[in-house]
Amino acid sequence: MRQSIKQICRHVSSKTIFSQPSNNLSRKDIEKLTTSELLCKLGFIAQPNAGLVHWLPLGKGVLDNVNNIVRKRHNENKCVEVELSSISHSSIWDKTNRWNNNELFKIGEYCLAATAEEEITTLVTPYLNSYKKMPFIGYQITRKYRNEKRSRGGLLRGREFYMKDAYSFDIGETEALKSFNSMNETYEKIFNDLRLPWVKANADSGDIGGDLSYEWHIVSEIGEDDIVKCNNCGSCGNVERSHSIKGEDGKFVEESDVKYFLSKENELICIYFPKGRKLSMKFVKEEDLVDFNEQLMNKDEIINKFVENNEQNDGLVTIFRLIDKQVGPGTKMPDLPDNVKFNKNHMITFQELDITESQEGDHCDSCKEGTLVNMKGVEVGHTFYLGTKYSKPLEGNFIDKDNKKKPYYMGCYGIGISRIIGVIADILRDNNGLRWPSIIAPIQVSIINKNTKKNDDDVKFEDTLVKELQNKNIRVENDDSDKISFGKKLNKSKIIGVPLQVIVGVNEGIVEIETRGCLFSEEFRKIKEIEGDKWGWEIISKSNVEKHIVKKEYASKVIEILLKDM
Known part of the structure; x- marks a missing residue:
């Protein structure tokens, strides 16, 4: 049995073969690396070219x-x-x-x-x-x-x-x-x-x-998408999709902005919306009022194209005005460019349109009571x-x-x-390295002996613990390499994001289980309260590390409980 367990552990340990450079990474090194660089450095992935990925054993x-x-x-x-x-x-x-x-x-x-x-x-x-x-x-x-x-x-x-x-x-x-x-x-x-x-x-x-x-x-500041969520009913939407209640009924903004577009017939489209808000072209097009010329042109090109068309048609080309519902009497609206000549009989106005994106502070359009909060996703x-x-x-x-x-x-x-x-990888990493949720971590538990020379009791305990954990379908690595020190083994385990480190050889009859924090669910608290004394279970919090000291015979039980909360 000893041989078969060592073979299994050696196979798991081989997953870290690509991550040996991690032993030399300091906290400052980790902080400087992007998450992509860190994943490459630690042997999870390799990137032969931009946008391409090789998946290495850990990844x-x-x-x-x-x-x-x-x-x-x-x-x-x-x-x-x-x-x-x-x-x-x-x-x-x-x-x-x-x-x-x-x-x-x-x-x-x-x-x-x-x-x-x-x-x-x-x-x-x-x-x-x-x-x-x-x-x-x-x-x-x-x-x-x-x-x-x-x-x-x-x-x-x-x-x-x-x-x-x-x-x-x-x-x-x-x-x-x-x-x-x-x-x-x-x-x-x-x-x-x-x-x-x-x-x-x-x-x-x-x-x-x-x-x-x-x-x-996934809510994260690295996100490119802007999302708004109601603080009352929880309704959520991409700002490009979500309507909201903006301002007070009957109250108009002091000043509006304007953007110019062309129709397919090279008519001028002027869209007026509150200054400081973002125009939603999706909402504009959903109104289905004008057929837009989709060709991208800047303001000067648009105006010149309209002026040319207007002159050829004796100043009778239509100007469309699309006006947001927050723009009304008393709102200061930008004048048309000086070279735009128009006939009032050929000006068509559409008013009270909801054509700006939602933003933080708006009222929820679903429950009418809550206000919207911004987040990145x-x-x-x-x-x-x-x-x-x-x-x-x-x-x-x-x-x-x-x-x-x-x-x-x-x-x-x-x-x-x-x-x-x-x-x-990006949102959970810290200055010690990666932090994988236990459910997806490639290795969930590292067993590390503090002593260079193991005694027979420690060897027997490690073999038994490995077997117990594997019977619980827990992914375990017994790091019994004699090529690196205890400190480097511990650092390697933490930096690649292994949730738990079981340290053997501390004191007779006990082990230390190190974590970088867990949820402490209600189930966890109940078990700790009922079994804590019997298991000799003590928790010591220091800096970013929690140490769970427990009797050896109950180590697998505590490990199983901790992993459920990580």
């Missing part, structure tokens, strides 16, 4: 553990796992008008898959030929590819990345929304498992399409209700109970697996 361990959480929750929801080809033919992308997309890596008539709405719909159509075979949700966890122009942050925005994408197929809208809701519940379970601050935000469906979608964000998931957007052009049909051919009603659901890992 692969984290990746597998995140995948297992996602897989478990999808299987509980009776989703079926598949794995599609990474290469997709242009013919099906042409049918959905998505082939002319600059984000696709194209290889002649093929592309590397960035998403799989086309492929999965084409795949299941011959099989889901009857209403009796639905609902059906298929998912995969695989690499995806995107010709990202501004790859950044290592795992945050890559050209190749790991993603979970799922697709639901139903016989009608009611049934499809039921699948959509069940998948949102699955997402809640996944993000709760990860024990991170997360929000579900009303979102813009973007290029994917559909009528209803949610963004799933990193989008790590998105859920869409698609309807028949893809099934109709791809002829994804089934035979219903009346023997009629009908298109599937679909939903799609993505989670950025590798992005989640990058965000977790």
Whole structure:
């Protein structure tokens, strides 16, 4: 048994082979490194080029553990796992008008898959030929590819990345929304498992399409997305999507700003909105009042183009004024440029429009009572209700109970697996190194003997502890290397983010278990209160470290309890 346990421990320890330089990293070194650089330095990943990642043993361990959480929750929801080809033919992308997309890596008539709405719909159509075979949700966890122009942050925005994408197929809208809701519940379970601050935000469906979608964000200052959340009802949304109650009824702002655009007929569009607020072009276009010329031009180009058109048409070209509802009588509005001549009979005004983004301090549009609070978020998931957007052009049909051919009603659901890992590494790291939640840590426990020469009792205890922990499915490393000192072993374990260090050889009959903090849940407190004296369990907090001193025979029990709270 001694030999087999040593072989197992040696195998786990080999995961750290790429992280040996970490022994020489000081706190100052750690503070200077970006999270991407730290992950590379510690042997989790390697980056051969911008946006590309090699997953090394430690990083692969984290990746597998995140995948297992996602897989478990999808299987509980009776989703079926598949794995599609990474290469997709242009013919099906042409049918959905998505082939002319600059984000696709194209290889002649093929592309590397960035998403799989086309492929999965084409795949299941011959099989889901009857209403009796639905609902059906298929998912995969695989690499995806995107010709990202501004790859950044290592795992945050890559050209190749790991993603979970799922697709639901139903016989009608009611049934499809039921699948959509069940998948949102699955997402809640996944993000709760990860024990991170997360929000579900009303979102813009973007290029994917559909009528209803949610963004799933990990709340962090590194995020690029601006989110607002009501402090009363908890309603949450991306500022680009969320309407809010701005100002007081009947009270207008003192001064407005203006932005100029052209219509497709080169008419002038003047949009007036409160100075200091951000105009939402999404909200403007949703009003569907004017057909915008999408060609990007600066203010001078817009004005000159209108003036030229106006002169050619004897000053009779229409000017559209779109005015936000906070702009009204008494508001100082910018004058039109001097070279813009207009005829009042050819000026059309649309007023009382809600066309600015929400911001902190606005009142909630859902409950009408709370105020909005700003936060930054990193989008790590998105859920869409698609309807028949893809099934109709791809002829994804089934035979219903009346023997009629009908298109599937679909939903799609993505989670950025590798992005989640990058965000977790970034927001939980401290000046001692990485800090992985125990559920995804590649190694959960390091056993380290303080003495260079182990006595027989310590050897026997370590072997027994390893076996007990492995029987509890706890990932354990027995660091019995004689090539580095105790201090360096301890530092290595902490810097790569191992949640617990079990220190043997301190005093006869006891061990020390070091952590960098845990949640101390109600369950933890109850067990500590009931069993603490019997187990000889003492907690000493010092700086960023907590030491749990416990009798050897109860070490595995305390370790199991601590890991649940980390």
